[in-house]
Amino acid sequence: MKNSASAAAAQPDNDFLSTRFKWTIESFSKLKSEKHYSDVFSVGGYRWRVLIFPNGNNVDHLSVYLDVADSAFLPYGWSRYAKFSIAVIDQLDSNFNNCRVPCPCNVCLPYPCPCPCPCFLVLIINKDTEHEFNKGEEDWGFTSFLPLSELHAPGRGYLLNDACLVEADVAVHRVLDWRHDSKRESSLCTTIKVARDEDLNQIGKDFYFDLVDFDKVRSFLVQKKMPFRNFKEEVAKAFGISAQCQRFWLWAKRQNNTYRPHRPLTHEEEMQAVEQLQEVSKNANFAELNLFLEVELGQDLRPMPPPRKSKGDILLFFKLYDPLEEEFRYVGRLLVKRSGKPLDILTKLVKMAGFSSGEEIELYEEIRFEPHVMCEHLDKRTTFCTSLLEDGDIVLFQKSPLVGNTEKCRYPDVTSFLEYVHNRQMCSTKSPTQLEVGDGNRLTNTRSSIPLPTDLSTSTVATSVLTSLSLPFLKENSLSAAHVKIVDEIFRKHGDVVEKVQVPDPAFKTFFLERLSSAVELFRSQTATSITAEVLEKLKNMIQSLALQGVKVDWLESFYEKVVASNKYALGLIHMKQLEEQISTAVILLQDLKDQLVEVKDQLDEVEKEIGNQTGDSAKILDPL
DSSP states (O other), X not given: OOEEEEEXXXXXXXXXXEEEEEEEEOSGGGOOSSOEEOOOEEETTEEEEEEEETTOSSSSEEEEEEEETTGGGSOTTOEEEEEEEEEEEOTTOTTTTTOOOOOTTOSOOSSOOOSSSXXXXXXXXXXXXXXXXXXXXXXXXXXXXEEHHHHTOTTSOSSBTTBEEEEEEEEEEGGGGHHHHOOHHHHTEEEEEEEOGGGGGGBTTTBOSSSOOGGGSXXXXXXXXXXXXXHHHHHHHHHSOOGGGOEEEEEEEOTTSOXXXXXXXXXXXXXXXXXXXXXXXXXXXXXEEEEEEEOEEOTTSOEEOOOOOOTTEEEEEEEEEETTTTEEEEEEEEEEETTOOGGGGHHHHHHHHTOOTTOOEEEEEEEEOSSSOEEEEOOTTSXXXXXXXXXXXXXXXXXXXXXXXXXXXXXXXXHHHHHHHHHHHHHHHSOTTEEEETTTEEEEOOOOOOOOOSOTTSTHHHHHHHHHTTHHHHHHXXXXXXXXXXXXXXXXXXXTTTTTOOOOOHHHHHHHHHHHHHHHHHHHTOOTTTOOHHHHHHHHHHHHHHHHTTOOOHHHHHHHHHHHHHHHHHHHHXXXXXXXXXXXXXXXXXXXXXXXXXXXXXHHHHHHHHHHHHHSOTTSOOOOO
């Protein structure tokens, strides 16, 4: 088997050094090993390689990852940040050697390429991401990169003459070079950043999402070998809080890119060295250890030992929104029971906010803010467990809007205000002529977004939007009448669904409208108990592909998460019913056994009477003489 690899010279790009690595994998179908590595290539002095699973990493897809080639020889506590994209090329396309501009749709489509070059679409499967590599996460990438059925399809050129062409674009941040060139003294120390309730007061001033900016909290430079219990004494001196009144929480970066307190340190972990805690931490930046310090205050406002936390408890953080003043602030945290309900803590929340006793409030969960804001309304009568809340979750609340009073507010609820903040931040970081396409790919474009009417409550919404999308063309071509009906319904209920989408050509309009209507149609064809994991995965991929194009599908994502929860709940009910039926059957069998036991006992009593009459005492030894 022959592998050929070539890497372009690293080119400086602002603060990054980047390289394109090309890997031709020959005799692909004859690969015997479960996973296969490329040759090693360097970017900015770092050594990398591409890792593939030809038959999938426990999935029916080609799995592709970027791997730190020398991870086994790096010093303790190393980390390495990179932005990268990986592509598999369709070699049958006659233009792929001439055009190296990926389609701005960032997805493989059987339509003409709307990019500025004169060619038709170059069939490239390209995915990009970024990651902080470290011990325990030496490789990162895409488990479900390309379906094996597509990879081996005769009509596609992903395997030409049994050769597969893989390309990787890797960019490394120059700033991180100091970690490998620092003095020996620095290698013996690490930084611990401690966030406290006081630091969470940044919310609504410097930022709005998540909980804290760790660049603005107290930092401690400590020796890695220091026992953590000794560090607690340092904290006691710095903050005037005795060690027995301190409870530290590890932070974790979640899959939706939010950063929250994950779990408290155990007593055993506090006996360990600081460097061992870095190993168990799910910190997004492994050069330092980020912690949240939980401190409880007594009635005299003096620190007291924190209450015992069991598995049935959840630590929740609360933010308050004032729609009249358009103000957003952190108001506190509570340790609640998983089995409890928001109704149980309403009095405490009203007091936290400084509202009058008995004030009605509405609650929302802050789920994520990238690529779109997602907040979900919380039912006050539903348990925290059923609402899938966990340690570190954020609950937003506000006064219940009065009927007819919302016109006085530009942003009457939490969700609309956070969407405004998010859009304002997006605008402040983008040029007016920049169009964000896909995940990290930007294309200069002067087209304006699709105009939308301001009145979203009338049927003119669908007419206006669909006219902008040249619906007559779609009716005459591939969009079916059933899909047109669904699309019309979508725009009547969600008029802003495409306000950020730039539509380059009619064929692309057809594509994303088909995907949008197909997702709704697929939802409607299922029930909570019949939907399968395969269908859920398909729906998830459809929604993600739409989001990559800038289609506003928060409402569809939120509904998908509810479907997943409903499916789990429905299957749980079925299982419970099956168990109840089994118990009922067992009870019937047990009753039969009891009846048989009574019957046998009666028979034994009759026999005992007969024996007693004959022998005088059933316990005597029988003597026939």
